[in-house]
Amino acid sequence: MAEKLPASLEKLNTEEYLLNMGPQHPSTHGVLRIILKLDGEVIKDVVPVMGYIHRGMEKMFENRKYDQIIPFTDRTDYLSAVNNNFAYVIGVEKLLGVVVPERAEYLRVILAELNRIMSHLLWLSAYGMDVGAFTPLLYIFREREEIIAMFELITGNRLTHNAFRLGGFKYDVPKTFFEKLEKFISHFADNLDEYETLLINNVIFKSRTVGVGVITKALALSYGVSGPSLRGSDIKMDVRRDTPYSAYSKFVFEIPTGKNGDTWDRCEVRMNEMRQSLSILQQAMQGFPQGDIMAKIPKIIKPPAGEVYTAVEGPRGEVGFYIISDGTEKPYRVKMRVPSFSNLSALKDMTVGFKIADVVAIMGSLDLVIPEIDR
Amino acid sequence: MTPVEILEKIKTKFPGVASTEAFGILNMETEQNKLRPLLVFLRDELNFDFMNFMTGVDRPTENIIEVVYQLFSFTTKASIVIRVKLDRTKPEIETVSDIYRTAEWHEREAAEMFGIVFLNHPDPRILLLPENFKGQPLKKDFRHPNMTPLPEVK
């Protein structure tokens, strides 16, 4: 402001104040704490504080045998347990030099894509809650329940499946699974369109998300943002396409991207991703091969000394495992590369200048899972 | 770009960088003071624009702590691992958080887990551990009073 204000106005002392969002807050999706510096309703600064559920996973891995680690990976990102298993399992298999039978590869892809849809559905419902629409949650949970039932059929658990084993699967698929999958595929696309009309294309929703939380291409790359959050910024990066793992090179699918890198783009990318997952599911179901479900692997797993980094495309982004083996039964060091960790680190550059309600919308669009960040 | 081509390009600029290849990923070792120029070179000239992660590895038998940087190129789809060996008694290294922004948090994590000091780090607070926690838990010789040894099974 160029001109000098009158003395009576200058005395007016406005204060910025700190607002503690979390660790117990309905929309931080877990025990994440965010310290907001507010000027009225406008955000001046954001500092995420975390570690409230740090369990020392990486230390635990060093004291477990290779096959015992798999159930622990479920518990980092509990919404995409299969994708975490996937990243770890293909890493150890690479170290061992095991070739997984094709049937197991296909089943892995099916489970991973189902898991992705399940996770995105939960994101969509929770995001609806974040922006104040309660009703979509209950519609979406119907579909999610169907997927969970399928997982229960194959693995026996609903959320932390412990689905994969080194070398494939312990048990083959039950017959009823494909009937259920077919039924799910037949109606899911229609329901997805309905949710898009109900929530994503709603004018209130659009006004809350378009142009909010913009992150540029260069900044997103530099922050290591991955997954749909990165693709929202018009970067066609997808581990499934860039470094194909398992059977992904056999399927035809597109990588949806956004244009502006704002919150609405990230939402739209996720919606389109579910459609792509559906098409992968269809392809995998049609081409599902016969044969073994488990490769021959040694009874005691002792990979040769060496190190490997394997990553898969999880629902939230790149899930990676950096495994160092020293030739014993237990890994020397396991580092988890978790997508939410990097995604959250970009929060400050997205939120400053927006309002409290936008913080909730932006965090929701990043699809954070806190146990994954803390590990 | 194949790993060999990348290697040749790097060798011309930075002679004396030891490297091996494992599972299709280039594994490169460099020195403490060459790390930052190397990363800048990789980012600007070879398009390694994405840092997957960085972390530490404790190796008490060799008395070193390794710092590992994994980079990925979105344009060429190549990956590279860069490792720097630090003295275990006094692990110090320059921060790279201004080259790759994601390194800021990863470095904070590595600092508290391994006791590595990142010089010139913009925000050197602890990240995940409780505030009054003593020790660096991911070091191999870390012991905590509440730790109970795992039962031996015959």
Next chain:
Amino acid sequence: MLKYIKDIITGAITLLEGMAITFKYMFQKPITLQYPEQKAQMTTRFRGRLVMPVDEEKGDNRCTACNICVKACPNYSIAVERLTDETGKPKPKAASFTYNMGTCMFCNLCVEVCPFSAIVMSEEYELAVYDRKSLIKDLVAEKYKLKGRKGKWWISKFKDEEQV
């Protein structure tokens, strides 16, 4: 001005579309499962808590106290003690099979490695108790009988499911 009016009209249309969807759903059947009265049907592979069912032919459990499950457990929630005869020589029989449900991850690894099919994950899922001590159970002393199942059903349960 035209854009202003157009925005209002398109906005109103999206709102009405949304309202039509909720109105449509008002006349659909609720999907609620009235929990305590109605219960969900568990699948064959469902992983409830660990049990050691009584083999009716043998009249006892099938455990030989070989400790393989103990080694397989990632969380060390199983401890097995062997039965000894009068001379102190160990017999292939478990004296006690201590299972700590508080640390169990329900990962099924112990069941998969068991060479004698002595243990299995049951279909129970209401596992909450008031006391932490009652989470630790001795499965040998429990003499569990699988409910509604006959004979050695659990041994062949995966074969019972028709495979593709």
Next chain:
Amino acid sequence: MTAFMQFLKDLLYDSGKAFGLIYDGGHKIWAGFNLPPLTLDIIFLLIAAACAAAFIAINALFIIWFERKISARMQLRRGPNRVGIFGIFQTVADTIKLLIKEDITPKAVDKLAFFLGPLLVMTSTFMVFLVMPFGKGLIAADLNIGVIYILAVTGLTVLGLLCAGWGSNNKYSLIGGMRSAAQIVSYEIPNVLVMLTIVLLSGSMKLGDIIAAQPTVGYVWMQPVAFIIFLIASNAEINRGPFDLPEAESELVSGFITEYSGMKFAFFFLAEYTNLFIAGALGAVLFLGGWTGPVLPPFMWFMIKSYFVVFLLMWIRWTFPRIRVDHLMEFAWKVLIPIALLNLVVTAFVIKFH
């Protein structure tokens, strides 16, 4: 006997006449005891107030149940179905729970403001019932400035919410209180403009006259735009979704009611749902012809129409996401007020030259 039947019939269909009989009879008997008539008037007034309070309580119990059932139906759920038939007594059980709960007053609160908040909110909602025409003659006082009275009294709610927000000494509550003040003040204006159109059409501010002046189908067919604006603005004024910013639970936890518990919390809850009913009733009176209608008693018609508007508001609430605070203001000042003004001007012209 026939006189009694006639009295009963009057009580249902022409309550003013029946109450007049009671009033006159009461005064005759009272005069026999040689007591001043003023005391009897006060007693009658107290009885009327007690009736209104009882109505608020029972109606709130029902409306909460109604909302829970409606939302459940929309969300493929069953809603309350454990206490009583169709769970109709669920709210009663909830109220009993709230009554026996500990009433926590946090240490750092401004005690006076903290206590005054729910009281003011409740009082202002209660006062509206003075002019609410429940049926033919079933009205406490048909003031000739009825519409203005309603606007003035409902505006008082802001004070209560601000008191609650400020007094709670909680940052979330403060933001919630401030938001509600801004919101209610802004949305008062389109509401006034819409009511002004109705006043222009009917030529009176007395609610009884407005009802009488309406054609049997109500003003809604003549003023559809005004009706929609009324729905939006009154929905915003009673702080319900998609305008529930002051208590947005995903942003501000619960806004100004974060620190309240027990009976004070119940007061806010009661006020919210009573306000919902008032919005519905006003909609019925101003646009749907109030208590007029065939066959059924006027009171029934009034309730049916009110609940229809209430249902519309619930439908809106359970469909849409929450609007953002700056969009809320923009919407009021840039969309609603211009349209309402235009509507008013057009109406005025049509009336003048028709």
